[in-house]
Amino acid sequence: MPQLQDIASQVRRDIVRMVHGVQSGHPGGSLGCADFLTALYFKIMDHKPTPFDMDGKDQDLFFLSNGHISPVFYSVLARSGYFPVTELSTFRKLNSRLQGHPTTHEHLPGVRIASGSLGQGMSVAIGAALSKKLNGDKHIVFSLHGDGELEEGQIWEAAMFAPHHKVDNLIITIDANGQQIDGTTADVAGLGDIGAKFEVFGWHVIHMDGNNMDEVVATLEKAKSLTGQGKPICIIMKTVMGEGVDFMEGHHEWHGIAPNDEQLAKALAQLPETLGDY
Template identity: 75%
Template sequence: MEIEQLEKVASQVRRDIVRMVHGCQSGHPGGSLGCTELLVALYFERMKLKEADGKPVFDMNGTDEDLFFLSNGHISPVWYSTLARRGYFPVEEMATFRKLDSRLQGHPTTHEHLEGIRIASGSLGQGMSVAIGAALAKKLNGDKGLVYV
């Protein structure tokens, strides 16, 4: 993807973050806005993802693909927007952020079965230990995929 296209996606993700946080009058916009370029670069340019028909296919096992673990779950708006814009789930679902019965809660969870989410990330720092475990498993299995946290 060309840099101009990545910049447009990042700009849209920033708008999504502000809309989500404003829509529920709750959340952490600063951290999300500060990580926008990083997540857009990872998901739209750097990470090797499983795809079918140009859309990502979520495989909970993560074999033969790169993995991302969000350790600071309170910046979920940037991750949700990036995942939606990448095609993991409908963009319209972002309007449900932090609402009752929404899959998009303040911290990502696995029981909501949101595509792209492999671990719940509410407790700060846990993402690093999970990522280390995933990286070791990939190494032991001869999987060349990378792990980002």
């Protein structure tokens, strides 16, 4: 998927430049999820960037639960036509619609929930999916979660609810990069076999390499084919925190720190400019 890979490279450039510009933000998880969100918005989802409809009727929906990776979300939204790419330069600045965690009161097209308080996005996605069923809307609801986020109790209440109510128009993805703000997930609170946990709750579980674009597209297509069969779908997505920038890769320290001028230059040298910088 060369075209999607080119888009993902530009998205990664956007991420490091946005975070560097205000010396704050979360580059690590954003870089790791760039391939997934690029595939979702540019290939997989049936969505309508303009005019933006908050209700999302007759289109697929996406909810970002781990809202701290807003840089990748904002970049993909802008690059896919929800708002001007030039607005990326306002990230985390005063009076910007691009806050550190997405909010709804800013009325930023593409953002349907405020997120950042971890653990809530799966419940929201389930509610949206049930609404689509009640409305006779055959479209799919997607959501993304961090593996560290699975330490939140509300996740498991939602994980029990969805299979019980046969919410089979729902595809959730877990970013299993093994890192969180305080260290590795294994050290902070070992998660064990995430897939087995969801399976025993009654989910259909599939696995993918989230930094292999061909595999991401193929797995998401497979997940779509499994909808409507009585079970919600959970994708366990193995990624590398900081993917694409060698000195950030696999280090939890890059969860929430910004590169300095020298580090930015080094990062950009590794990421081809394909669509033009904002």
